[in-house]
Every structure is written in C-alpha cells, then in structure tokens.
Amino acid sequence: MHRSATAEAEITAELTDVRPGLVPGYTRELPGARAAVLTRLWRGLAYEPLPWIGHREPVDGGLTLRLADGRRLRGPRTDPYATGAYVTEVRLGGVAYDDPVRLMTDLAVPHSAGFAAELGHSVASLALSRAARRVPPQERPRRDWEWEQRVVDGHPFHPNCRARLGFSVAEQLAYGPEHASLVELRLVPVPAGECLVTGVWPQWLREAGRVMVPVHPWQAAHVLKRTGERRVAAHPLMALRTLALPDGPHIKTALSARLTSSVRDISRGSVAASAVLSDLGEAVAARTDGLLHITRALGAVYAGSPDLAAVLRESPEEYARSGERVVPVAALATTELPRSPGWLNRFTRLALTVGLRLLELGVALEAHGQNLLVVLSPDGDPVRLVYRDLADLRVGPARLARHGLPLPELPARMVTDDERTLRRKLFGSLVAGALAGTAGSGPVLRSALESAVPDLVRTPDMLALRDEPLPAKALTLMRLSPRTPGDQWTELPNPLHDTLL
Template identity: 30%
Template sequence: MDRVHLSPPSAACADPDQDVVARADAHAVAPLLNCFLREVAEPRPGTDGRRVYRLSGSGRLLRVLGERRPAEPELRVAGAWQRVGHPDLIKLVADELRRYTGVSNLELPAEMIDSRDAVAALLTARARATVPDDPYQRSEQSLLTGHPHHPAPKARGGGPVAAWLPYAPEAHARFPLTLLGVRADAVVEEGDTAALDTLGEAPPGYRLLPAHPWQLGLVDLAPAFADGRLIRLGTTGFDTWPTAAIRTLYAPERDLFLKFSLDVRITNDIRRLWRHDLLKVRRTDAAATAAFAAGRAAWLSDRGYRTADFAFEELAVLVRDGLRGHLLPGATPLLAAGLVEGFDGSPLDGAADPALWWEAYLAQVVPPALEAFAEHGVVLEAHLQNTLVAVDAQGMPVQALFRDAEGVKLLTDVERAAGWERLVYCLVVNHLVEMAGALAERHPAVDVWAAVRRELARHDLPEVAGLLTAATLPGKTNLLLRWTNADGADARYRPLPNPLARP
C-alpha cells in the first residue's frame, strides 16, 4: 500500500509566534477533519479514548481525539500511530480523494493552506484589535473556525493578507464605504433602494452607488471611470462593519445592512451577487416577508438592489432591513453561529438553567422555519449564519430573526421532498446539531435531543413523523463538492446518523 510521507513532529515552544501557529493549526484541522471523516471514511472501534476511521480511498486507519471538533489526527504507519500535522493532513486528504474519486485537484489543497494562513493572520490581528462593546457585533465577528464542516472555511482567495485583512470581520474591522456616482442612464435597480440615496450626494446626471472597497480592488473599472460612466465621490462620513458573511456590512448609525459582490471564493462559491439570483430575489423576498407578516419571529427583508448595466454583478448592492424595526423592545440580537463558536459574554456560557435556555431557544427558532414551509411554501436557509437569536436581559432567547433571500427556495419552484431535505439540512444538521453539541459540551447533563424531539413533535407537519424516526439525516458533502469542482448550489448529501431517532 502506498504511504503518505509524514514530517517529523516539531518540538513544543513557548514562543508567542509558535502559539499562534499551534492555534491556527487547531482551528484549521478541526473543520477539515470533520468533512474528511464524514465524507470519505468509515468509523471503526476506537482505541485509547480516540475514534478510529478506515479511509475509503486506501483502507488506511486514522484516529482522532474528540468528536465535535476533532484534533490530533494520527495515521497508522508500520504498526504504530504517527501524528499528522496540518501540512501532512492536507497531503493525506488529497491522496485519499484522488483514490476515492479518480480525479485530481490542485486548487483545493492551496485553499486549505490559504485558510490556515488566514487564521494565523486573524489571530495576530485580533491580539491587537479593540474588542467591540456591542455583543451583537462580537457575535458576528467571532468566527475564527467558521463553517465546522468545510475543508477551507477561512480561505480568502489566495491574495496577500494586506488586501483583505482591513475588511475582515474576525479582526473586528470597521471602515467607511466608498461612494461612486453612476451615470443615470446606466443605473439598473429594482425594489426599494431609497436608503442608498441618503448615504451621500451625487451630482446632476448621476445616481449614488456605494461600493465595498475590497471589491473595487478586485475588478477593473478603469474604462468606466475614463469615459465618465463612473465617478468617485469619496467615502461615507460613518463607518460600517462586516458581519460574519464578510461581504454584508452593517451601518449601525443608519441601522442598515448592505450586501455587496465580492469576487473571492469563500467556502464553496465566488461571492458575487449573480444576475440570475438578483433577478429572482424580489420574488423570494416577498414570499418570505409574507411568511413572517404575523408572529414574533422576524424576516430581514432584502428590499431592493441597485447596480450599473455595464458591471451588473460586479457593482451590485443589495439593501437589507436593519434590526431596530424588527427587534422586541429590550432584546439583544446574537448570531447563532457566534453562539456555537463562542464569544465573550455569550449567554450559552452563563445560562442559569441550560435546559430551560435550550427549550426557549428551540421555541423561537424551530416553529417559524416549519410554519414558513408548511403554510407558505417557503424553504428558509435557516443555517447558523442566517439566523439571529435575540435574548432578553437575563440572556434567555425571546425571538428569532432570519435573513438572506438569496438562499430561500420556494415550493412552487422545487419538489416538496427536495425542499424538505434542504430545510432539514439547514435547520437540523447545520444548525441544531451544532448548537446542541455546543450546549452539551458546556452542560453535559442536559438531554438536548429529547428537547428537540418534543419541539418538533408539536408541529402537525406530515414530514415531522418521518424525521423523528428516520435512521439518517442529510449531510452536505462540502469536501467532495469542492474537490470535484461542482457548483456550490449543487448540494449533494450523505446520510448521517440521526440523533433524533430513539435508540
């Protein structure tokens, strides 16, 4: 059997730089192992308190420490377990995927390295940054690990750190928007974009168009500036800050979210506002808005977009509702993904009664997603990064807020079974499994899945009975998607053990 050459282990070091190296490696190893072991490995009986897997490509054995965030991988070599550092893990993953799929990919290993190096840069930057006072901002900007089941969750397109670090949420970035003037006859817009005209002042014959400064460094707009279709109008007189989505910025002074195109691959996709998505976003947003017209939960509407006809996707900006018109009085919004990752002041850490906290969380998050599906035919992309959970002064969940019409599907466009599978993946696998795991780590006495079963069983939806008894749940195969260069929207699922099914 062919072997992957493993580098000798390095000695531990008290050097602060070495501490950053070790922490960056740990942040990078966990999500890579999660998707690798989920997608191309089979569990075997463990040894020494570690979980053992047979790798599907070669039959080699790999063992890891921990379950939710695996660490310290070791490969069975010549009858002994040998530690695998992050660089060698990348080699091992690439070798296994070549064997398993029969295809090669030079791009993804480079992204894995870029992702790990980005984490190191972010750790260094965070050590110097001022932590925001606002708990909502802290929650949005806490994702140092990021997507827990992606091989390169922090890859930033392979560009130099100086090009992207000033705009990184994880570094607590704040910056003004660049303001452009677009010649009026070149403007394309749909929906309510009036908020954009309040950001500055355009001269006669032009319309105001804010731009993300990082994006302006990625696209060539020289011809449009040269012939006057575009002009520069300076910057906003206020700062914005990036949410976890990176290209979505929040302007707290205006209580406004703005989503931009960003010609960078982040997780599975180049993050442009694609024309085909923009042309249908008003329809999906209207359906989601109607689904949340009554009740406590809220929908942050993507109420309109504006762009230029000569750079439709490159310069597009989507206008999203702010928070204040939707939040319950006195409630503090927090990003669900931030609760899982952890941040200073998280109510998940300080819950006086964690079982009661979890029941309150489920009562806010689960019913709106199921009711939107059952009563309105709306399939929310209710994963961790698209869900905000508002808490009261005691840290108890009192409201859920959902966002991102671009990810919404409608049952008028997809088969019901496909829509349900997507909802189960987003809401249960991506969201509740991760939140339950984070809660159980902090409070192991809580029966997290009994509470989820009770909450789901309250809903008279035909698919729920099957969900509670199915042996498996659909797990998205992000590693195989990227290795085979499949479209990011072309979700493929692998069956995962269903924690909802009683033993």
C-alpha cells in the same frame, strides 16, 4: 515544501512587513489552527460519500477508513456535531499527520492538490485571525456588528473555515470583522439608465442622473480596477461582503472572491426578485404568531454585471425592543451570556417551531448561524427569531397553494416541489448547522432535540426530522468536485436515535 508551510511562510513574510509585532502571536496560533482545520477535514472524511473511500470501520476506540487503493487512514472516533479542535493527529499507513494540508497532499486523490492549497490558506488565515483579534472576550457587545466580530474561527464544520483566497495580510487585517476595522466602501457612479433598480434606492446614493453603487474596496481594486470618488465607512459582518452602516441599514456588496465553498455574486435575477422575496418573507412570517421577523431588502441595484451590484437591507436591530439584543446564532458560543437552565432546549424548540412552520407553508430557510439571529430578552432568554438574506431560499409552489399563498416571480433555481430538496435546505442549515454549532456536540444536541420534538406539530416534515438520517452539505466532497455545480449532500446519524461513529 508542502502548501501549508508555503501559506504559513507567506503570511509570516507579509506580517513581518506590515505588522511585525503580530509574528510571535501568529506563530503560537499555528498548531491550534492546524488542529481546528484537521478536525473539520476528518469529519468530512468520516461521513461524506467520497468515491475513493471504500469502507469505514470503528476499531479499538477509533475509526479506520479503508481507501479504494488499499491504504488505511486511522483517526479518532468522530462526533459529526462537535465543534472545536479535538483531532490532533491521524495516521495514513504508518505515518502520523498533524497537518491537514500534508495529509490531503499525500492522499493524492483527484483534485486534492487544489483543495490542499485552500486548506493551507484556511490554516494560515485562521492563525492570523486568532492572533490579531481585537475584541476582548469578556466585553459584552452592544451593536449588531460587535456580535459579528466575535466569530473569529468562521464556519464551525467547513475545512475552509477561514480561507480568504486572494486577500493579502494587509487586506485581511483591514477587512475582516474579527479585526474590528472600519471599511471604506467605494461609491461607483453608473448612469441610471444602465442600472436595474428595485425597491427604493435612497437619495444619498443618487447623484445627477447616476446611481452610486457601494463597492467593497477589495472588489474595486482586484476585479473592477476602478475606484469611486466618494466613500462611506461601514462595519464588516461575518459574511465579509456585507457591512453595517453605523446608523443605518446593512449593505450587501458584490465580492468575487472564494470564501469557504463558493464565489458569490449578486445576480440580476436576485436583484429583480429582492422586493417580491421580501413580500413573501413577510407573508409567511406573519403566520408564526410573532416568533419570526424577516429583514426586508430596502433597495437593490444591478449595474450591468454581477461584479457591480448591491443590496440595502434592514438591520436586524430594527426588531429589538427595549433591553433586548439581536444576536447571530453563530456568535452565541463566543460570549458568556446569562443562560437559565434549559436555555438551549427553549432555543431549539423556538427554532424548530419557526423553521418547520415555514417549511409547511412552502418556504425552506437557509437558516445557518449567519443568516439566523435570535432576539434575547433583557434576562437572556430566546424570545423571537430574525432571518436575513433571502437569496438562498427554496420555495415549494404546491405547499404555498395549499395555504392560499401565491407563488411570486422568482429565479427558477429557488422553486421546487421536491420534498427532499426542501427538507435538505432547512434541516441541513438549521439542525446540522445552527443548532449543532450552538450545542457543540452530538450528546448535547440530542438532549435539546429530545426536549423540543415532543412539543412540535406532527407534520410529515417533523416525522422526517425525527426518524430519518440528517442531511448536511458534503463540504469536503464539494471542494474535491470542482466540476460538479451546486450543493452536494451527505447523511449524518440522526442524533435522536443513531449511535455516532
């Protein structure tokens, strides 16, 4: 039995126990979930520098991949900026595959077995998320977490778009934002003398010489093996480990589970740097003529381990004026909003103006659809941007110095003057990520970029964006290279002038 069937059967069995009424809907969603994951996988196979693919060749309206061992893998021509599920079958030799897990298993390349298992979880969890979603598609969200609940399918381009390894069905239903559940965070007490605290840690999270650390219930049960006596309810956001208090800030918790590519934690260095990063973010945002707001880290705590740490962050709603809405870019495609002609062009111009301005100043944003939010006017027009979570910025000291900005004390991994690294960070997240996901296809993205680019300041960064291949994270290669740390990259055809495969 292939791992896809195993993962699907496991969820079916668990659903039969905890939510039997969902079994028929889950079963109906499985073919579409397989196609969605297969589409993302085929994109990676078509464009990433995988060492066991020798040659790619457009043939008869499709694409043939010649593998290093002589086999041929055939599928449709692919648009690297398209979203959705348009790949329903590929052929390896003479065998047709509609299941990404069976395909990856039979490719039998290095580390494919582990990746196949992840793909199986992605398919099964995606079908569960689609079957169990609780938000009516026609309902207009009012609060920030309600927008986050709209993003049912996860990352638009990652084959592990919905993988939640280590989560049971009951835990997925209880903690996934698409299921619109309230999550009870555990408040774990730690002696104040054992904690690094930066910013202002509020009094309601202090008690008799102890700091109360908000802990995700999954983390408390599976990693810390402890529970807090006190609890606080919050709404889960797209990041899963970050939650919104009903009338307060957002809480970023430690959650040592693999979601899409990485096991994320909250390091001592990021807690130590949280306040100075907020100051730097505000300093560069102040030079965008009011087009960008940065959500500040209000307070952060590190209680002796990356598994026991938390950050309190401003809600993006703080930056909405009367009648305005603040919407995560990843949620733009999930709800019908009033859009006047040229809306995408204006949004693209706004996003590139801000992103390139900060890059010129020396700050490269990780501006994917989860971190980047757009402020919409009462009429639905994009008027400003909000950026949250500064932990993955890249900062160029030489650029800062040219503009009279001091370099704060930051973790070494964040600091670089390498032009390629800085541009990859911004272009890979903003253009190949947020803007491509919003556009939904290469031709639409091209049209938006063609409208926006002539109005941009002609910096070396803008010229690189216009003239060079577009960098993007090699998401499939990264999962097939478990011993290679950090990000790996590929180059996609520049939608402004290249012909897509």
